[in-house]
Amino acid sequence: MQTNRRQFIARSAIGGLGLVAAPLLQAGAARAGPPPPPATERPIVASFARYYRLSPEDGTRWGDFSWARIDLGAARPIDAIRLCAAETGMVPGHPCPIHFCIDCSDDPAFGETRPLADWRAGHPADPENFLARFPREAANARYIRLSASAETLSDGVLSLSGLCTMEILSGGATMPVAVGRWEANRRRT
Amino acid sequence: MTGNNYFPREEYEARWKRVWDAMRAKGYDHLLVWSRGAGSYDRLGNGLWLTNFANNGTGQDWADDVQMGAWTFSAVLFRDGRAPELHSAQPPQETEYAKTVCGELIVHEPSLITGLPEYFRKHGIEGRVAVVGDDVLPGLYDRRLRSLTPQIEWVTDEWFLLEPQRVKSKREQEAFRTAGDITTHALAAGMDALIAGETSAEAAARTAMEIMRRGGCFSRIDMHHGAHAERFLLGDMLYGYDTSAPKKGDMVRGWIQGPIFQGYWLDPGRTAVCGGRPTKEQRHILEGATEVCKAIIKAIRPGVTPRQLGAIGHKAALRYAGDEIDLNLGIFGHQMGTFYGPHIIPAGDPGALEDESVKQGTSANERMFKEYEKIDEPYEPGMLIAVEAFMTHPGVGMSGLEDHVLVTSDGCEQITNTPFYL
Numbered sequence: 162m163q164t165n166r167r168q169f170i171a172r173s174a175i176g177g178l179g180l181v182a183a184p185l186l187q188a189g190a191a192r193a194g195p196p197p198p199p200a201t202e203r204p205i206v207a208s209f210a211r212y213y214r215l216s217p218e219d220g221t222r223w224g225d226f227s228w229a230r231i232d233l234g235a236a237r238p239i240d241a242i243r244l245c246a247a248e249t250g251m252v253p254g255h256p257c258p259i260h261f262c263i264d265c266s267d268d269p270a271f272g273e274t275r276p277l278a279d280w281r282a283g284h285p286a287d288p289e290n291f292l293a294r295f296p297r298e299a300a301n302a303r304y305i306r307l308s309a310s311a312e313t314l315s316d317g318v319l320s321l322s323g324l325c326t327m328e329i330l331s332g333g334a335t336m337p338v339a340v341g342r343w344e345a346n347r348r349r350t
Numbered sequence: 351m352t353g354n355n356y357f358p359r360e361e362y363e364a365r366w367k368r369v370w371d372a373m374r375a376k377g378y379d380h381l382l383v384w385s386r387g388a389g390s391y392d393r394l395g396n397g398l399w400l401t402n403f404a405n406n407g408t409g410q411d412w413a414d415d416v417q418m419g420a421w422t423f424s425a426v427l428f429r430d431g432r433a434p435e436l437h438s439a440q441p442p443q444e445t446e447y448a449k450t451v452c453g454e455l456i457v458h459e460p461s462l463i464t465g466l467p468e469y470f471r472k473h474g475i476e477g478r479v480a481v482v483g484d485d486v487l488p489g490l491y492d493r494r495l496r497s498l499t500p501q502i503e504w505v506t507d508e509w510f511l512l513e514p515q516r517v518k519s520k521r522e523q524e525a526f527r528t529a530g531d532i533t534t535h536a537l538a539a540g541m542d543a544l545i546a547g548e549t550s551a552e553a554a555a556r557t558a559m560e561i562m563r564r565g566g567c568f569s570r571i572d573m574h575h576g577a578h579a580e581r582f583l584l585g586d587m588l589y590g591y592d593t594s595a596p597k598k599g600d601m602v603r604g605w606i607q608g609p610i611f612q613g614y615w616l617d618p619g620r621t622a623v624c625g626g627r628p629t630k631e632q633r634h635i636l637e638g639a640t641e642v643c644k645a646i647i648k649a650i651r652p653g654v655t656p657r658q659l660g661a662i663g664h665k666a667a668l669r670y671a672g673d674e675i676d677l678n679l680g681i682f683g684h685q686m687g688t689f690y691g692p693h694i695i696p697a698g699d700p701g702a703l704e705d706e707s708v709k710q711g712t713s714a715n716e717r718m719f720k721e722y723e724k725i726d727e728p729y730e731p732g733m734l735i736a737v738e739a740f741m742t743h744p745g746v747g748m749s750g751l752e753d754h755v756l757v758t759s760d761g762c763e764q765i766t767n768t769p770f771y772l
Contacts (some may be wrong), residue, residue, distance in 0.1 A: 172445055201718075210460060210461060210464055210465055210468070211459050211465075212456050212457060212458040212459070212468070212469060213456070213457055213459075214454055214455065214456055214457075215455045215456070215457050217449070217450045217452070217455050218448065220447075220448075226468070226469075226472060228468055235602045268500070269497070270467070270499070270500045271471070272500040272501060278559045290379060298673070308468075308472075313422075324686075326459070
């Protein structure tokens with residue numbers, strides 16, 4: 162079903178927990194691009210990872226940096242991105258994150274990147290209800306990376322891993338993105 | 351917890367300073383040192399030396415080609431003159447991170463291999479990054495790491511840490527003395543068993559017991575005898591020993607290798623005759639190898655060069671030359687530290703180094719040129735030197751021994767003192 166940007170954003174407003182990042186396209190506009198992958202294709206998965214600083218002395222963790230990478234399978238228009246949290250406070254909007262970014266690239270190594278959203282704690286708007294504004298140029302890319310920095314960790318909760326679902330509006334269609342989880346690091350043998 | 355460490359923090363800070371000095375000398379802004387622990391000891395000593403960290407586990411985890419876990423690997427990053435960062439993927443609840451000594455400890459989940467590139471990008475690390483441990487990181491992980499770091503020019507410098515590690519501190523010398531004492535008792539126990547006609551396995555077990563009861567560790571114990579010991583330097587290829595027993599009159603040989611104490615490696619060895627009564631021919635090659643080592647050790651002092659020692663050893667070896675006797679002139683020793691130091695004592699004067707470099711690629715028996723690059727560099731107090739010699743007489747046996755010395759202000763101190771079995 163075709164979805165325009167206005168409809169896509171409106172749904173997030175109803176949800177209330179989402180962060181929407183969208184370029185300033187004409188309302189209702191849908192840019193041409195490769196069609197979203199059919200359902201029979203391998204689902205698009207966002208892979209999460211993070212690192213954090215650990216005090217050897219007392220085990221305190223801080224300075225968390227988490228990120229997710231998404232491979233769209235081909236360069237596609239990126240008209241908007243919606244992130245829905247599993248719980249309130251696990252996406253930007255929680256006091257924890259101090260920096261949140263969305264970049265896109267055609268390079269899997271993200272050697273060349275284009276920013277789609279860049280929010281810092283000092284900004285007046287809370288990204289929980291903040292419509293991040295892209296440059297007016299159309300974004301078209303194969304890879305998307307979301308990253309979030311946090312000063313502290315609360316019981317190891319990762320700001321990005323709190324995401325429940327993610328959707329990308331591309332060429333008038335909504336592409337669902339599965340949220341990949343990793344099994345906690347542990348001894349294998 | 352670090353107060354219980356063998357080395358105080360100041361020891362590590364002195365090491366870091368030597369590393370920074372070496373980085374400046376080579377024009378490196380960034381240095382990454384890979385180690386793998388988990389029972390493998392793959393360059394583990396480097397990470398241990400820098401941060402007192404050792405990955406635990408079995409070392410036999412299956413390769414993770416999806417998530418790139420690589421959790422038995424760790425990396426130490428030097429950048430911007432800061433205290434080094436230890437990067438690891440081992441979960442804190444399973445790891446004794448409290449013992450580590452570093453500037454910052456950074457834990458990656460789920461992958462060190464995909465996490466480091468993000469870290470580099472976020473911290474603006476680009477351009478040349480020197481790397482030690484290319485021989486540790488598997489291709490699977492290395493290829494992914496490189497593909498994710500197009501902004502980095504990886505500069506392999508495997509021997510970079512040898513210079514900062516070359517002269518041992520007072521505390522390191524103490525560690526080596528303890529390691530020497532451990533192997534002295536352990537090798538004697540194993541050799542006594544072989545001389546008494548016990549099996550190679552029994553001899554290895556007695557050796558291991560003496561090492562382990564003293565808090566030490568080994569990677570391999572080789573105990574063998576007879577025709578096998580004449581043909582092969584080391585014992586059974588899989589374990590180093592088997593359940594066969596020597597016959598009276600067989601030449602028997604024992605060797606210990608490993609991170610004996612606090613991760614510091616020694617590799618002493620001895621040869622004897624089962625029953626303790628060597629023939630004239632056996633005694634000749636036993637004495638020959640022993641005299642070569644004794645002559646070299648007697649000459650070790652500050653200022654002497656490996657080339658000079660090689661010539662001294664060769665001269666001593668020639669006194670035992672004879673029909674069919676192979677003086678087996680490979681090398682007469684090497685430096686030691688957190689692993690085998692590759693800088694050797696040549697077996698004789700190899701001549702002009704330029705001639706050596708020209709020989710590269712011309713022969714299957716070519717020398718590893720870099721081993722020779724320090725043969726004219728004088729020894730200094732605090733260096734740890736392994737001295738070794740071998741002689742073979744077909745039908746009689748192979749004699750070999752190895753000992754270790756610390757260079758002192760006016761000579762050297764032998765730290766492995768297992769008896770000679772003449």
